[in-house]
Amino acid sequence: MTAQFASMIARRPALTMGMALALAIAVVALLPGLFAPQPPNAIDVGRALLPPSAEHWFGTDHVGRDVYARVVHGARVTLGIVAGSLALSALFGGVAGTIAGYLRGWSDLFSGQLVEVILSFPPIFLGVMITGIIGSNVANLMLALSIVYLPLFFRAARSAAMVESARPYVEAAQVLGAGEGRILFRHLLPNVLPAVLTQYIILFPLALQIQAALGFLGLGVQPPTPDWGASLQESKDYVLYASWTAIFPGLALVVSSLAVILIGRGLQSRT
Amino acid sequence: MTRFIVFRCLAAILTVWLASMVVFAMVRAAPGDIIEMMMGQMGSSEGEAALRRFFGLDQPVYVQYLDWLGRVVTGDFGSSWRQGSPVTELVFNAFTVSFELALLVLIVSSLIGVPLGLLAGYRAGSAVDTIIQAFNVLFLATPVFWLALMLLFGVSTFFYWSPPTIYVSPLRSLTDNLIILAMPMASLAFLQIAAYAQFVRQHVVEALQQDYVRALKARGVPARTILGKHVLRNILVPLITFMGLIFIQILGGVVVIESLFGLPGLGRLLVNALYARDFPVVQGALVMVLISAIAINLLVDILYRAIDPRLRS
Numbered sequence: 001m002t003a004q005f006a007s008m009i010a011r012r013p014a015l016t017m018g019m020a021l022a023l024a025i026a027v028v029a030l031l032p033g034l035f036a037p038q039p040p041n042a043i044d045v046g047r048a049l050l051p052p053s054a055e056h057w058f059g060t061d062h063v064g065r066d067v068y069a070r071v072v073h074g075a076r077v078t079l080g081i082v083a084g085s086l087a088l089s090a091l092f093g094g095v096a097g098t099i100a101g102y103l104r105g106w107s108d109l110f111s112g113q114l115v116e117v118i119l120s121f122p123p124i125f126l127g128v129m130i131t132g133i134i135g136s137n138v139a140n141l142m143l144a145l146s147i148v149y150l151p152l153f154f155r156a157a158r159s160a161a162m163v164e165s166a167r168p169y170v171e172a173a174q175v176l177g178a179g180e181g182r183i184l185f186r187h188l189l190p191n192v193l194p195a196v197l198t199q200y201i202i203l204f205p206l207a208l209q210i211q212a213a214l215g216f217l218g219l220g221v222q223p224p225t226p227d228w229g230a231s232l233q234e235s236k237d238y239v240l241y242a243s244w245t246a247i248f249p250g251l252a253l254v255v256s257s258l259a260v261i262l263i264g265r266g267l268q269s270r271t
Numbered sequence: 272m273t274r275f276i277v278f279r280c281l282a283a284i285l286t287v288w289l290a291s292m293v294v295f296a297m298v299r300a301a302p303g304d305i306i307e308m309m310m311g312q313m314g315s316s317e318g319e320a321a322l323r324r325f326f327g328l329d330q331p332v333y334v335q336y337l338d339w340l341g342r343v344v345t346g347d348f349g350s351s352w353r354q355g356s357p358v359t360e361l362v363f364n365a366f367t368v369s370f371e372l373a374l375l376v377l378i379v380s381s382l383i384g385v386p387l388g389l390l391a392g393y394r395a396g397s398a399v400d401t402i403i404q405a406f407n408v409l410f411l412a413t414p415v416f417w418l419a420l421m422l423l424f425g426v427s428t429f430f431y432w433s434p435p436t437i438y439v440s441p442l443r444s445l446t447d448n449l450i451i452l453a454m455p456m457a458s459l460a461f462l463q464i465a466a467y468a469q470f471v472r473q474h475v476v477e478a479l480q481q482d483y484v485r486a487l488k489a490r491g492v493p494a495r496t497i498l499g500k501h502v503l504r505n506i507l508v509p510l511i512t513f514m515g516l517i518f519i520q521i522l523g524g525v526v527v528i529e530s531l532f533g534l535p536g537l538g539r540l541l542v543n544a545l546y547a548r549d550f551p552v553v554q555g556a557l558v559m560v561l562i563s564a565i566a567i568n569l570l571v572d573i574l575y576r577a578i579d580p581r582l583r584s
Contacts, residue, residue, distance in 0.1 A: 117289045120568075124523035125541075125560050129294070132545035133301040133553075209414050213527045216416050217542055236420060236531060240433075243424045250417035257412035265408070 015266025021259035029075035036072035040226040041065060049242040059244035061234065070226040071248050077221060078228045079256060081138065082208045085145035086200055093150040094196040097157025098188055102165050103180075108158075115151040123148045127210050131219040141220050145211060149203050153196060160195035164188050201264045205257040212253050228253050272583055276573055283569045287561055291343070294557045295336050298550050326352060339554070348555035353547050358555040361540060366559055369529070369536035371441060371448075373521040375456050380463035381514065387464065388471025389498050395476050403468055410465035415524045419458035419531055426454065436533040455532045459524045463517055470513050474506040508575045508582075515571035519564050 009016045028035055044064035052059040058067035100108040118126070130144035164170065165188070173183050214220035215229020216236075223230050228249040235245035306322050323329045327338065342349065348358035391403040410418075427433045434454045441448040478484060479502070487497050503510075526538025537556055544552035576582045 113289070116286060117293060120286050120290050120561055120565055121557075122519045122523040122560065122564055124526060125557065128526070128538075128541060128545070129297065129553075129557060132542065133297050205412060212414050213416060216414075217527060217530070219542070219545075232417060232420065239420050239424045240427055243428075246417070246420045246424065250414065250420065253414050253417060254409075254412050257414075258408065261408055261412055 012266050012269075014262045014269075018259050018262030018264075018266055021255065022263060025075060025079070025256055025259060028072060029079050032073045032076055036066075036069040038066050038069045040069040040073035041224050042069075049238060049245070051242075052244050058248040059242065061231075061245045062238055062242070065224075067231075067245055067248050070231055071228070071252050074226040074228045074231060074249065075252065075256075077225055078208070078211060078215075078253075081142055081221070081227075082145065082204065082211050085142040085211075086149060086203060086207055088142065089146040089149040090153050090196050090200050092146070093153025094157040094192065095189070097154040098161040098184060098192050100154070101158035101161025101192075102184055102188055111154065115154050118147065118151045123206070123210055124213060127214050128217065128219060131214055136214075136219045136222060138221060138225075141211070141214060144214070145207055148210065149207060152203060153199055156195045156199040157192050160192040161188055164191045198267070201260060201267065204260045205264075208253065208257055208260075272576065275576065275583075279569055279572055283565045287558075287565055290561050291340070291554075291558055292336070294554055294561075295339065296332075298553055299332050299335070301548070301550075343558065348558070349551040351544075351549055351552050353544075353549045353552075358551045361552060362537070362555040362559050365535060365537045365540040365556070366563070368438070368534055369522060369525045369538065370563075372452055372455060372459075372525050372534065372536065373518060375452060376459045376463060376521045376525075377514070377518050379456065380460045380467055380517070383460070384464040384467025385471050385503075385510075387468040389475055389503070391468060392472040392475025392479065393494065393498055395472070395479075400472075403472070407465040407469045407472075410461045411469070413462065415459055415462055416527050416531065418461060419455065419528045422454055422458055423531075434532060438533065438535050451532070451534075455525075455528055455534065458528060459521060462524070463521060466517060466520075467513075471506070471510070474509060475502055478502045478505055508579050511575050511578070512571055515567045518567055522560070522563065 042065060044060070047056075047060055047064040048062055050056055050060045050064075056066050056068065058071060061067055061070070096111055100111050121129070126148050127144045130147060131140055134140050134143075170183060170187060173187050178187075211220060212229035212232070215227050215231075216233045218230075218233055221227035221230045223234060231249040232246055235242075235249070239246045306319055306326070306328065320329070327335060330338070339349065346359060348362065350357055351361060354361075387403055387406075391400045394400050423433065435447070435451055439447040439451060475498070483501065483505075484497060487501060492501075522537075525536060526541070529536040529538040530542065537559065540552065541556040544550075544556065
């Protein structure tokens with residue numbers, strides 16, 4: 001068992017490292033109270049902007065909140081939003097793309113043009129536009145992020161569905177008299193799934209950056225919720241003399257992106 | 272070739288038109304408008320109605336859209352509701368700031384990133400390659416605005432220097448302008464260098480397995496010539512497509528860090544206009560972004576057909 005494990009690490013170091021990091025982060029995001037029992041929003045103005053110490057591992061912020069507690073509790077907020085909105089995006093984009101790729105014709109042309117229009121906005125502008133106009137709260141942020149990445153899931157699913165539609169098993173199902181719905185959902189969708197999942201892993205770090213950037217611009221999660229991007233926005237006026245308020249939420253973003261990027265690279269190089 | 276260009280231009284115009292409709296519809300569907308903000312608590316209903324007439328907001332939305340579109344076609348984006356100045360001028364001035372920074376980042380990151388990618392790809396599997404790849408992964412994971420914060424902190428702590436906060440146009444003093452742009456440029460460049468290096472490395476590794484490279488090696492052509500002349504030329508088409516993507520991505524990054532460095536660019540204009548519900552400015556800024564993104568894609572499409580004759584037919 002251990003020998004197998006060691007050989008897997010040796011063969012696919014990036015994947016193993018990424019998985020280990022992602023697992024650790026997931027545990028923190030699911031059980032933040034276990035790692036930081038102190039409340040993330042407890043204000044103590046008398047103890048504002050204290051440097052890291054044994055009592056406050058990551059120091060305190062401008063109103064005396066514990067930065068460590070905020071980073072730990074922020075994992076669930078930030079990563080939850082990204083994971084959730086990408087899942088929505090994958091669901092709708094994946095199903096629409098599969099249908100468009102299988103049926104072709106007008107529905108395909110129409111949705112293709114719609115996708116083209118969404119893609120013509122650079123992602124961050126689209127995010128800024130949606131959250132800035134309809135208002136910044138968690139639901140709108142998730143809506144914005146899922147719209148931003150919908151076209152890419154649509155495209156991935158569409159091209160996978162086109163490839164799959166040409167396979168004999170689809171023809172066999174057609175000959176056996178299976179309905180369009182049955183072919184789409186029972187036969188095609190499971191085979192399109194890997195392409196959608198790959199896209200999910202590729203897009204996760206990008207979506208995380210956009211989520212954080214919107215928080216940083218004040219258009220994402222609103223304070224006092226301990227979101228990493230929002231924490232960085234609050235820290236920017238203090239960074240010169242209380243750098244720890246900016247260093248740790250940012251490192252959390254870097255490590256999380258890194259974990260997923262490593263998994264993606266590990267999966268790509270199947271050697 | 273001419274037919275292709277005409278066709279692509281028409282398609283680009285169609286996309287801009289559709290997208291402008293999306294922008295207009297979204298902005299008009301927004302909850303809360305400037306009239307409410309202007310009138311505040313003291314507003315009378317007559318005053319409100321008069322203001323709505325003044326801004327043309329009493330018309331049905333499609334009339335407002337056609338009216339707006341009719342003027343946009345002639346290059347007139349209306350006036351800012353908050354400042355009264357022409358939107359075209361506000362947007363254009365802001366765009367030149369963002370564009371200059373984006374262009375600088377593109378140049379610097381191409382000049383550093385492409386050679387790094389060539390080197391890593393040529394020496395795939397070596398220690399140099401591992402170091403470059405570690406650099407890539409690290410900076411692909413780093414948010415640009417956080418890197419900007421860290422640079423501000425690091426440079427001021429160790430070198431006792433911070434960038435000036437009052438923007439100077441390059442037309443007034445190029446040196447002062449570049450001093451102001453140095454740190455924002457560095458914060459954006461690392462990510463793009465990493466993106467370039469990764470992309471070029473991948474393509475070089477693939478190119479090196481092809482017959483023409485083996486033939487060149489067999490003839491004893493030096494590695495530098497193979498890489499710089501033959502491989503680079505062969506990956507030029509994907510590289511140019513990639514450059515277009517990078518440029519659009521840089522424009523996005525510029526927007527996020529402008530406020531941090533006090534640059535009067537498009538992002539700051541857009542975010543401030545959104546907060547103030549100054550819709551003509553929001554529409555103008557977004558259409559400007561759309562036009563530039565679509566223009567870059569168009570340019571890329573035309574450019575690589577010009578480079579690679581095989582794609583022309």
